[in-house]
Amino acid sequence: MKEDILKVLISEQEIAQKVAQLGAQISKDYAGKKLLVLGVLKGSFVFMADLMRQITIPCQIDFMAVSSYSSGVKTSGVVKIIKDIDIDPLDFDILIVEDILDSGLTLSYLKDLLVQRNASSIHIATLLDKPARRVADIKPDYTCFEVPDEFVVGYGLDYAEKYRNLPYVGVLKPEVYEK
Ligand SMILES: O=P(O)(O)OC[C@H]1O[C@H](OP(=O)(O)OP(=O)(O)O)[C@H](O)[C@@H]1O
Ligand SMILES: [Mg+2]
Numbered sequence: 607m608k609e610d611i612l613k614v615l616i617s618e619q620e621i622a623q624k625v626a627q628l629g630a631q632i633s634k635d636y637a638g639k640k641l642l643v644l645g646v647l648k649g650s651f652v653f654m655a656d657l658m659r660q661i662t663i664p665c666q667i668d669f670m671a672v673s674s675y676s677s678g679v680k681t682s683g684v685v686k687i688i689k690d691i692d693i694d695p696l697d698f699d700i701l702i703v704e705d706i707l708d709s710g711l712t713l714s715y716l717k718d719l720l721v722q723r724n725a726s727s728i729h730i731a732t733l734l735d736k737p738a739r740r741v742a743d744i745k746p747d748y749t750c751f752e753v754p755d756e757f758v759v760g761y762g763l764d765y766a767e768k769y770r771n772l773p774y775v776g777v778l779k780p781e782v783y784e785k
Contacts (some may be wrong), residue, residue, distance in 0.1 A: 629660020
């Protein structure tokens with residue numbers, strides 16, 4: 607697994623530091639609000655687990671599972687809902703937690719869906735932002751790192767469902783895609 611990595615873009619330590627800062631900021635901004643932290647599976651599960659432990663105010667947690675990349679490095683453009691939320695979002699201040707904002711198609715689809723369901727507010731926290739690939743008109747409210755126009759893996763992010771368990775964010779060697 608490690609042998610497939612060309613370079614580490616963001617180390618475990620750098621991630622931990624930024625996640626702690628972000629947790630403190632969210633705790634401040636959402637004090638007194640009815641916070642629902644909504645993780646988007648699968649990619650966000652590692653970030654979500656670390657971030658929620660840095661949030662020091664009361665909140666509820668839920669997950670949605672969506673997928674648009676299947677096994678490749680390019681979005682299919684079709685966002686498939688695999689699991690919907692359990693909680694009625696009415697009157698909640700929703701913070702959507704994502705691993706990466708890339709083309710933006712996944713998050714603009716989800717945001718529209720939650721607006722229709724009358725959430726009080728909807729904001730986005732993403733670990734990674736890749737603005738170079740943006741197609742949809744959407745920006746994160748909170749982000750930890752901006753990444754270049756490269757397909758990244760690790761810390762929850764996959765290529766063909768692999769590499770999610772790497773503790774850092776890295777770039778794969780080109781020959782991995784040719785396998
Ligand atoms: O901004 P976009 O171009 O829409 O890309 C971002 C989305 O793509 C990835 O999910 P994916 O569909 O690969 O599902 P996964 O989380 O299960 O890997 C990632 O976790 C985001 O949800
Ligand atoms: Mg994926």
